[in-house]
Amino acid sequence: MQTDLVAALDIGGTKIAGALVDGHGRILVRAQRPTPAREDGDTVMRAVEEVIGELTAAPQWGAATVVGIGSAGPVDASAGTVSPVNVPGWRGFPLVDRVRAATGGLPVALIGDGVAITAAEHWQGAARGHDNALCMVVSTGVGGGLVLGGRLHAGPTGNAGHIGHISVDLDGDLCPCGARGCVERIASGPNIARRALENGWRPGPDGDTSAAAIAAAARAGDPVAVASFERAAQALAAGIAATATLVEIDIAVIGGGVAGAGDVLFAPLRAALKDYATLCFVQHLAVAPAEMGTDAGLVGAAAAALARGR
Amino acid sequence: MQTDLVAALDIGGTKIAGALVDGHGRILVRAQRPTPAREDGDTVMRAVEEVIGELTAAPQWGAATVVGIGSAGPVDASAGTVSPVNVPGWRGFPLVDRVRAATGGLPVALIGDGVAITAAEHWQGAARGHDNALCMVVSTGVGGGLVLGGRLHAGPTGNAGHIGHISVDLDGDLCPCGARGCVERIASGPNIARRALENGWRPGPDGDTSAAAIAAAARAGDPVAVASFERAAQALAAGIAATATLVEIDIAVIGGGVAGAGDVLFAPLRAALKDYATLCFVQHLAVAPAEMGTDAGLVGAAAAALARGR
Numbered sequence: 131m132q133t134d135l136v137a138a139l140d141i142g143g144t145k146i147a148g149a150l151v152d153g154h155g156r157i158l159v160r161a162q163r164p165t166p167a168r169e170d171g172d173t174v175m176r177a178v179e180e181v182i183g184e185l186t187a188a189p190q191w192g193a194a195t196v197v198g199i200g201s202a203g204p205v206d207a208s209a210g211t212v213s214p215v216n217v218p219g220w221r222g223f224p225l226v227d228r229v230r231a232a233t234g235g236l237p238v239a240l241i242g243d244g245v246a247i248t249a250a251e252h253w254q255g256a257a258r259g260h261d262n263a264l265c266m267v268v269s270t271g272v273g274g275g276l277v278l279g280g281r282l283h284a285g286p287t288g289n290a291g292h293i294g295h296i297s298v299d300l301d302g303d304l305c306p307c308g309a310r311g312c313v314e315r316i317a318s319g320p321n322i323a324r325r326a327l328e329n330g331w332r333p334g335p336d337g338d339t340s341a342a343a344i345a346a347a348a349r350a351g352d353p354v355a356v357a358s359f360e361r362a363a364q365a366l367a368a369g370i371a372a373t374a375t376l377v378e379i380d381i382a383v384i385g386g387g388v389a390g391a392g393d394v395l396f397a398p399l400r401a402a403l404k405d406y407a408t409l410c411f412v413q414h415l416a417v418a419p420a421e422m423g424t425d426a427g428l429v430g431a432a433a434a435a436l437a438r439g440r
Numbered sequence: 441m442q443t444d445l446v447a448a449l450d451i452g453g454t455k456i457a458g459a460l461v462d463g464h465g466r467i468l469v470r471a472q473r474p475t476p477a478r479e480d481g482d483t484v485m486r487a488v489e490e491v492i493g494e495l496t497a498a499p500q501w502g503a504a505t506v507v508g509i510g511s512a513g514p515v516d517a518s519a520g521t522v523s524p525v526n527v528p529g530w531r532g533f534p535l536v537d538r539v540r541a542a543t544g545g546l547p548v549a550l551i552g553d554g555v556a557i558t559a560a561e562h563w564q565g566a567a568r569g570h571d572n573a574l575c576m577v578v579s580t581g582v583g584g585g586l587v588l589g590g591r592l593h594a595g596p597t598g599n600a601g602h603i604g605h606i607s608v609d610l611d612g613d614l615c616p617c618g619a620r621g622c623v624e625r626i627a628s629g630p631n632i633a634r635r636a637l638e639n640g641w642r643p644g645p646d647g648d649t650s651a652a653a654i655a656a657a658a659r660a661g662d663p664v665a666v667a668s669f670e671r672a673a674q675a676l677a678a679g680i681a682a683t684a685t686l687v688e689i690d691i692a693v694i695g696g697g698v699a700g701a702g703d704v705l706f707a708p709l710r711a712a713l714k715d716y717a718t719l720c721f722v723q724h725l726a727v728a729p730a731e732m733g734t735d736a737g738l739v740g741a742a743a744a745a746l747a748r749g750r
Contacts, residue, residue, distance in 0.1 A: 204720050213720065262596060276687065283588065285688030286572060287721045296682035297716055300608045300621075300674060308718035309681070311610075364610060371619070372606035376683055377586065378595030406607055408618035410514050410523065411597045 135193040136435045137185055137233060140427030141178065141201040141225075142243065143167050143216030148181035149425075150190050151432035155254050157425060159188040171219040175228055182232045197229055197238040198435025200246025200427045203273070207240045207288030239435040241288045243267075243427055247385065247420070248275025248291060249282050249437070250430030255421035256383040264370060264379045265420070266293060268395075269386035272314040272366075278377055282434060294318070298368035316365035319388045326358040345391035359391065360398040367402035374412040385420025392419075445503040446745045447495055447543060450737030451488065451511040451535075452553065453477050453526030458491035459735075460500050461742035465564050467735060469498040481529040485538055492542045507539055507548040508745025510556025510737045513583070517550045517598030525581075549745040551598045553577075553737055557695065557730070558585025558601060559592050559747070560740030565731035566693040574680060574689045575730065576603060578705075579696035582624040582676075588687055592744060604628070608678035626675035629698045636668040655701035669701065670708040677712035684722040695730025702729075 133153055140147040143165055150159040161184035163177040185191060202214035210226030226238045241249070248257070248265035257263040257277060266274040272294030276283040283290050294314035295307050302311025315321060319341030326344045331354040333339045347355035370382045389395060400417055407415050422429060443463055450457040453475055460469040471494035473487040495501060512524035520536030536548045551559070558567070558575035567573040567587060576584040582604030586593040593600050604624035605617050612621025625631060629651030636654045641664040643649045657665035680692045699705060710727055717725050732739060 206721070278588065278593065283687065285721075286690075287688060289719070289721045290686065290688045292685045292719060295719055296685050297608060297678045298610045300678045300716075305718075309716045368607045368610045372682055373686055375602045375606050376600065377593065377687060378597060378600045380596075406610075406619045408615075409599070409602060409605055411516070411595075411599045 133193065134195045135190060136432040137182070137194045137197045137236065138428040138431040138435070139178065139181065139197065139199045139229070140243070140246065140431060141165070141199065141212070141214070142427070143202055143214060146177050146181050147428055148185050149428045150185055150188060150194060151429060153436065155429045155432065157428065158190055159185060161185055165217065167217050169219055171223050174217060174219050178229065179232050182229070186233070194236065196435045196438070197233055197236050198431035199225065199229060199238060199240045200243045200431035200434070201225065201240065203242040203244070203289055203292070205240055205242045205288045207284065208286055210240060212240070239438040241284050241431065241434050242275070244273035244291050245275035245282065245284045245288060246430035246434060247422065247426040248277060248430065249433040250422045250426040251383050251420055252277045252282065253433045254429065255426070256418045257381060260381045262377070262379045263381045263383060264291065264293065264373050265383040265385070267386035268317060268319070268366065268384055268388040270319055272318050276377065276379070282437060284434070293369050293373060296369055296372060298365050298372070313365050313369040317362035317388070322358050322362050322388065325361060326355050329354045329357065331355055331358070341388050342390070345394050348391070348394040356394070359394050362388070363395055363398035364402045367399055368406045370415070370417070371403060371406035371412060374407055374415050375409060378411060379415065381416045381418060383418050383420050385422070385426070389419055443503065444505045445500060446742040447492070447504045447507045447546065448738040448741040448745070449488065449491065449507065449509045449539065450553070450556065450741060451475070451509065451524070452737070453512055453524060456487050456491050457738055458495050459738045460495055460498060460504060461739060463746065465739045465742065467738065468500055469495060471495055475527065477527045479529055481533050484527055484529050488539065489542050492539070496543070504546065506745045506748070507543055507546050508741035509535065509539060509548060509550045510553045510741035510744070511535065511550065513552040513554070513599055513602070515550055515552045515598045517594065518596055520550060522550070549748040551594050551741065551744050552585070554583035554601050555585035555592065555594045555598060556740035556744060557732065557736040558587060558740065559743040560732045560736040561693050561730055562587045562592065563743045564739065565736070566728045567691060570691045572687070572689045573691045573693060574601065574603065574683050575693040575695070577696035578627060578629070578676065578694055578698040580629055582628050586687065586689070592747060594744070603679050603683060606679055606682060608675050608682070623675050623679040627672035627698070632668050632672050632698065635671060636665050639664045639667065641665055641668070651698050652700070655704050658701070658704040666704070669704050672698070673705055673708035674712045677709055678716045680725070680727070681713060681716035681722060684717055684725050685719060688721060689725065691726045691728060693728050693730050695732070695736070699729055
């Protein structure tokens with residue numbers, strides 16, 4: 131006997147991934163297309179429909195009962211629309227209606243991508259067993275999501291947990307979002323690299339100026355590279371401490387490319403957290419690297435769709 | 441026929457208030473003592489027991505079925521203990537056990553005072569009808585609480601919503617809590633007054649250097665007084681925007697003595713909110729003055745106890 135499956139979609143600025151996922155979070159069928167992010171909205175949607183087409187052609191499709199979408203944000207779960215910053219052709223795009231039509235009328239659950247990875251880490255990753263958790267992605271941007279009282283807290287529009295755009299430096303540098311001193315403006319990969327370059331760090335013969343190159347330099351002891359990661363860690367710590375102080379979480383799980391720097395990030399982050407998480411009810415906050423890999427978005431979208439159905 | 445009543449306690453650094461509250465939030469019996477805040481823990485507890493004694497002596501006491509306590513924090517609802525910053529004799533003090541004993545074994549619900557005023561504003565005040573709200577007190581300190589998804593979000597230890605101690609200025613002035621640039625360190629009444637004095641404002645013949653005096657000077661157009669309130673408003677805006685961006689709220693309700701300054705605070709606060717609440721899902725955040733008066737703590741403690749019983 132075949133059990134119910136979820137059709138999961140993970141929609142980002144680089145790729146559109148799809149999968150059929152079972153109730154244990156196992157991926158049975160996969161499909162993927164590059165995101166034609168600079169094209170018009172209908173062209174982007176056609177790529178989504180191609181992914182869905184591969185899933186519906188799979189023999190297991192008949193068992194799919196619900197669709198879960200994790201999308202680059204902002205999303206509007208109440209309206210069923212998405213407006214991903216990196217996909218300018220989609221502004222208030224009615225993704226839920228279009229996906230419902232493409233799947234023969236299945237119910238569709240939409241959440242932001244930060245919420246999706248949080249659902250995945252809570253279901254099967256580093257936040258498993260934690261009733262109150264913040265999960266983050268530190269990469270080109272900084273995103274996140276919350277588990278509160280044992281349940282995913284997506285918020286009315288599916289955007290809760292946007293820790294990258296809280297200000298921890300109210301007089302700080304202008305962020306593309308319009309605010310100043312956002313966590314992302316200080317701690318994202320491109321900002322770690324920018325700060326190192328501004329302070330005199332220079333790349334090796336390969337010319338690599340990515341955050342990964344800065345991390346390698348920091349591991350080798352370059353003081354400018356170390357300082358840039360320390361500043362990122364300080365901003366992340368202030369943001370994580372703020373989150374804990376506001377909603378009470380007991381673990382912060384951090385994934386994404388910048389988290390791949392390992393101790394270069396995590397050691398100063400844990401130290402800085404002691405400076406900002408000062409009240410007694412947040413002093414024992416743990417920090418852990420994410421455990422789910424690149425499938426986190428798909429598995430999390432499936433988890434959210436399953437939770438909706440319950 | 442008499443309906444069930446709640447015995448409510450509102451415990452602060454200045455006074456210990458008690459009441460018998462009915463299911464409509466009406467206060468039927470009151471009692472109050474000054475808090476002997478500098479005395480040892482048992483002396484403080486005796487004042488609480490005197491308040492309870494007046495309530496148990498009332499003819500309505502027989503209808504009391506549950507006790508709700510809102511206490512200056514931090515509290516630990518899971519352990520049943522309190523450690524109010526301004527009552528040094530109470531550190532990990534087993535308030536729940538002691539109140540249960542003093543009330544003949546009634547069930548006792550404990551929450552922080554910020555959570556209590558939030559429960560009151562959500563039940564009968566400015567947050568009524570809002571499923572996602574932040575309620576704040578801006579006074580000697582800055583406290584708060586959250587309503588998420590239609591329910592009070594107290595957090596596992598009853599301390600959620602501590603917006604006064606999130607950092608909005610990660611390199612800023614040291615806060616007594618140990619962190620830097622906390623909202624309270626910039627926006628509380630004493631800090632508004634301190635900043636005005638440091639920048640050259642001088643009191644009138646009455647020597648009044650309170651935040652209320654600064655507010656009066658600001659209303660009269662004194663530029664230093666205006667600037668001190670604007671800075672407080674900026675910090676509050678950054679903190680409120682951070683909260684909205686993290687958990688999705690649609691209203692921030694602000695009470696307490698400093699909120700009594702009215703437009704001197706609210707006008708720059710609404711302006712600054714546009715600078716920090718930039719993502720689409722937080723742009724329509726409303727700000728409103730609190731509606732509950734000095735009974736908010738009692739009414740909210742009663743609301744929380746009633747909600748627990750449901």
